Structures are given as structure tokens and as C-alpha cells.
Amino acid sequence: GQQLNQSPQSMFIQEGEDVSMNCTSSSIFNTWLWYKQDPGEGPVLLIALYKAGELTSNGRLTAQFGITRKDSFLNISASIPSDVGIYFCAGQLLGPGGGADGLTFGKGTHLIIQP
Amino acid sequence: DGGITQSPKYLFRKEGQNVTLSCEQNLNHDAMYWYRQDPGQGLRLIYYSQIVNDFQKGDIAEGYSVSREKKESFPLTVTSAQKNPTAFYLCASRRRAGTGSGNTIYFGEGSWLTVV
Numbered sequence: 001g002q003q004l005n006q007s008p009q010s011m012f013i014q015e016g017e018d019v020s021m022n023c024t025s026s027s028i029f030n031t032w033l034w035y036k037q038d039p040g041e042g043p044v045l046l047i048a049l050y051k052a053g054e055l056t057s058n059g060r061l062t063a064q065f066g067i068t069r070k071d072s073f074l075n076i077s078a079s080i081p082s083d084v085g086i087y088f089c090a091g092q093l094l095g096p097g098g099g100a101d102g103l104t105f106g107k108g109t110h111l112i113i114q115p
Numbered sequence: 116d117g118g119i120t121q122s123p124k125y126l127f128r129k130e131g132q133n134v135t136l137s138c139e140q141n142l143n144h145d146a147m148y149w150y151r152q153d154p155g156q157g158l159r160l161i162y163y164s165q166i167v168n169d170f171q172k173g174d175i176a177e178g179y180s181v182s183r184e185k186k187e188s189f190p191l192t193v194t195s196a197q198k199n200p201t202a203f204y205l206c207a208s209r210r211r212a213g214t215g216s217g218n219t220i221y222f223g224e225g226s227w228l229t230v231v
Contacts, residue, residue: 031218042121042205042222050215088158092218101146101165101212103220107157 006089006106014114019076021109023089029104031092032065032072037108038085046087047074069094076111084113118142121206121223127231128193128200136191136226138206147189148207148220151175158205164189165212193228201230 006023013019023032031050035043047058049065049072056063062075072091076083086108093102119140128134140147149161160173164183178197183189189208193200204226210217 030214033219035222040203040225040227042119042224045219045221048216048219050218090220092212101163103148103212103218105158 004089004091004104004106006109008109009107010110010112012112012114013079015079015081017079019079019083019111020073021087022071022073023091023106024071025091025104026070028069028094029072029091030069030094032063033090033092034061034063034072034074035088035090036085037088043088079111079113081113081115084111086110119206119208119221119223121204121226123226124224125227125229127229129231131195133192133194134228136193136204136206136228138189138191138223140187140189140206140208140223142208142210142221143186144208144221145186145211146209147183149173149179149181149189149191150205150207152203152205152225161191161204200228203227 004023004025033048034046036046037043047056047063052065052069053067054065060077088108089106091104122137146165148163150158159175161179162170162173162181164170167183167186170181170183180192206223207220209220
């Protein structure tokens with residue numbers, strides 16, 4: 001199926017630092033979703049974006065739906081130890097293509113916080 | 116609480132056995148999905164169902180089977196034909212594919228399957 005390019009693959013940061021990660025594709029999406037997955041648990045929805053240009057916050061998290069509809073970013077401000085985990089993006093393709101009704105996942109960003 | 120319930124959380128399978136993972140949702144969602152996740156890997160789609168009594172193969176359907184007899188239930192059977200079944204399995208659902216909030220997919224807590 002269609003791939004989303006998620007970067008970086010991993011991040012090693014100090015507690016208190018800000019974090020930024022993004023997903024890009026050559027295809028157009030009409031929905032972007034961001035998830036956090038803790039070890040051994042299912043992904044939990046952080047932010048959902050439905051309109052190009054939309055900027056949405058959830059506490060210290062902020063995500064934006066790119067104006068071209070081909071990308072999205074997630075920022076975490078003032079990281080804390082419980083932010084450790086894997087962050088996934090997911091996009092819903094606009095139009096035909098892709099797997100499972102056009103839903104496509106990035107491979108994840110591993111966030112590691114050093115004390 | 117509303118949500119997606121997967122059971123069991125941990126399951127051990129002997130060689131040659133079939134095992135079934137349960138997935139139940141009370142969100143009144145039309146579409147349900149099964150994904151496989153291996154260490155350090157992304158999510159790979161096994162099967163999905165958009166409506167009761169209908170389901171479609173995903174990218175890695177070989178060695179798996181599903182049924183969708185009820186809207187709220189989408190069990191996954193890992194058959195003996197699946198040669199490397201040890202993995203973390205995730206069930207998910209969403210209201211419908213299309214636009215807006217209906218696209219948002221929600222996940223269960225996952226099930227670990229180990230071959231012994």
C-alpha cells in the first residue's frame with residue numbers, strides 16, 4: 001500500500017526540550033491522525049486533523065494539517081518522562097488507492113528522554 | 116466505558132494449533148480492522164471489514180481468517196498455516212471511511228501471541 005514517510009525514526013532528547021516530528025507523502029490526504037503507543041499497549045489517539053491548514057492543540061501537543069494536504073507535523077513542548085513512547089501518524093487518502101479504505105500509517109518515531 | 120476490547124491479552128500457541136483472538140467494540144462503528152505489529156516494525160493490515168457479513172484481505176492475510184457475523188464483533192483466527200505467528204495483534208475500528216471524524220480509527224489494547 002501507499003507509504004507515509006515519518007521522520008525522524010528516533011529521537012534522543014533531554015527532559016524539558018521541545019520535540020518535532022513529521023509525516024510526508026507524495027499523495028493527498030483528507031485526514032491526518034497522530035497516535036502515541038506505549039510498550040505492549042495499543043496506540044492512543046492524540047490529535048485528529050480534518051482540514052488543510054488546520055492547527056490543533058492538545059495540552060503540550062500541537063499538530064498541523066499541511067496546506068498541500070501531503071504532510072503533517074506534531075510538536076511536543078517541554079517534554080517530560082511520560083512522553084517516552086512511539087508516535088505514529090496515519091493518513092486517509094483522498095481518492096482511490098492505498099490499503100484498507102485508503103488508511104495509511106507511518107512507521108513511527110521512537111522518543112527517548114534522557115534525564 | 117465505550118471502546119474496543121481485545122482478549123486475551125496474552126496467548127500461547129502450540130505448533131499446529133489454531134487460535135482465535137477476540138475483538139469487541141461498543142462504539143457502533145461500521146468498519147473493523149486487524150493489524151499485526153512486529154518489534155521495530157510498523158502496522159501491517161491483515162483483514163478488514165466495512166460492514167456485517169463482509170470482509171476484505173489486507174496485505175498479509177495468508178494464514179489468517181476472520182468473520183463478521185455481528186457489527187460489534189470481529190474475531191481473528193490464526194491458523195496453523197501461519198508459519199510465523201508470534202507478534203502483537205491490534206484490533207481497530209472506525210465509524211466509516213470517507214471524510215471528517217468518521218475517518219478516525221481507534222485501537223484496542225492489543226494481544227500478544229507466542230508460539231511455544
